[in-house]
Amino acid sequence: MKNQKNKHFETEAVRIQTDRTKFSEHSTPLYLTSGFVFEDSEEMRAAFAEEKQRDLYSRYSNPNTSEFITKMCALEGAEDGFAFATGMAAVYSTFAALLNAGDHIVSCRSVFGATHALFTKYFPKWNINTTYFTTTEEEKLEELIQPNTKLIYVETPTNPGVDVLDLEKISKVAKKHGILFVVDNCFATPYLQNPIKFGADLVIHSATKLIDGQGRVLGGVTVGTADLIREIYLFSRVTGPAMSPFNAWVLSKSLETxxxxxxxxxxxxxxxxxxxxxxxxxxxxxxxxxxxxxxxxxxxxxxxxxxxxxxxxxxxxxxxxxxxxxxxxxxxxxxxxxxxxxxxxxxxxxxxxxxxxxxxxxxxxxxxxxxxxxxxxxxxxxxxxxxxxxxxx
The missing domain is CATH 3.90.1150.10 (Aspartate Aminotransferase, domain 1)
Known part of the structure; x- marks a missing residue:
């Protein structure tokens, strides 16, 4: 991937792109393929052993999804990321990859309806429980931390009431207790807010919203530290919630505007x-x-x-x-x-x-x-x- 490390958001969003093919195209082409071929058995073995970084299968990676992820990482200031079929696939897969039975979540009360359903209906089946706090209870956040608390999760601005949470203040609590801080940045986009700058470990987006911006395709993405994304990648590679190459191509172009x-x-x-x-x-x-x-x-x-x-x-x-x-x-x-x-x-x-x-x-x-x-x-x-x-x- 070409990443020129430009200083300005607008330039990064436009200029980062997949390496050109032999046709020297100006705009990134679509890679509508399920799989990729190898020159010989040794190249195939090395690729599957992850001794060589390359595309194997579009459920794992694809030039279009990789370009979209590279752009999102540059714009959010993240080390790595993974692109999902929907925003909720990103939310679920991020939690499922990082949480174990018996873990505890502390979350802002104002979250998207489907996220609330995960916290209250589905995660308790696997003995993963959630304690909520409101924007007026930030000062008491530390009191909600339990010995088994794995992460703090917030949306800001929140859906639907556009409440605002103090990212810097919450990240200090998370770091003090050695727990993860995950932020849904959907309403702000990386153009308006960069939670990683304020201490977030992971940032989630429903790319269906402002990143696409025209109501055309579904998509989600999680970006953050390389070690955490590695766990999310391995989980997603097995469970298959990956973004389609076509949607990634659309969303990567959408970032340009x-x-x-x-x-x-x-x-x-x-x-x-x-x-x-x-x-x-x-x-x-x-x-x-x-x-x-x-x-x-x-x-x-x-x-x-x-x-x-x-x-x-x-x-x-x-x-x-x-x-x-x-x-x-x-x-x-x-x-x-x-x-x-x-x-x-x-x-x-x-x-x-x-x-x-x-x-x-x-x-x-x-x-x-x-x-x-x-x-x-x-x-x-x-x-x-x-x-x-x-x-x-």
Whole structure:
């Protein structure tokens, strides 16, 4: 892999690429092959003995997935990584590779609904248990550490309430107790936030979201220290959650435009948040770069910009919320996020519907809460559509 170690994110994202073939192509070609051939038996033996680094089988590695991983490592400041079929495949495989029966997880309470299901429904089957903490309980985090605690896991900003956790503070607790610190960086992307700089051991992304940015393909990736990624790689090589070469090719190209897209997403999101903050039909608004956000100073410390997600609550509860969603005209009603198109989602009845009422309450998911993934449309058109839907409540 070519890694010119450029100093700037935008250049790294564009210029890192798989070595050219004999055709000297400018854009990386697709390597749609399941396997790779060897010159002789000795080369084959050495490759499988890992005496020689090369592609063997696309479930293990492929030039397209390797290029995507190399880019993500450069952009996140990581030593190595592995690319997965989906974001949840990355989350599950990372935990499954590193945890054993009897281990304990400490996690922020506000996590993606499927991650919560892993922690509460599936991992307990294997005697792996989780203790949650909220953003207001960071000072008490150390009290949650048990002798069998293996790792601390957080999302920041969180899904769906865009709460912000202090990465530096949490990493100090993890390092003091010799446990792993794993961060889901999906909402921020490596362009807006680099958790490794603040002490994270591993960083996970659902590449389906802002990294793709156009709602086309699924993907996930975990990057971090080489020794931990080695364990994740060996587990994934056996269990088979690898990203497809085609999706890796799409995502690697998507990274080339991430910076310019994210700049516009963030600019639009801040303007929408400022508009909503003074709207008569809105109870509250949360956006990391609004001064009214409870963790505004922390967000400014560890993020370049505030991201593409705005959370707000409409006045009037369930009925008002239904009217709002039914009145939307331009924006899309979808459970996805990070798209070029603005998307409005009702977490209580969709992405986080499986959470118990008390769990929703604990992370601030109310019946009137809206998660808005702000797109790349002209911002006044986004505001106009949201305003007319609110007016109809």
């Amino acid at each position: 991430l910076a310019v897209r994210a700049d516009r997403h963030c600019e639009n999101a801040l303007k929408l948040a400022e508009f909503l903050e003074i709207h008569s039909k809105v109870n509250w608004v949360k956006y990391p770069f609004l001064p009214s956000h409870p963790r505004y100073e922390v967000a400014k410390k560890q993020m370049k910009l505030g991201g593409s997600i705005v959370a707000f609550e409409v006045k009037g509860g369930v009925d008002a919320g239904k009217k709002f969603f039914d009145s939307i005209e331009m924006c899309s009603l979808s459970a996805n996020l990070g798209d070029t198109r603005t998307i409005v989602t009702h977490p209580a009845s969709t992405t986080h519907s499986k959470l118990a009422a008390e769990d929703k309450e604990a992370v601030g998911i109310t019946d009137g809460m809206v998660r808005c993934s702000v797109g790349l449309e002209y911002v006044e058109d986004i505001i106009k559509d949201v305003d007319q839907a609110l007016t109809g409540i």
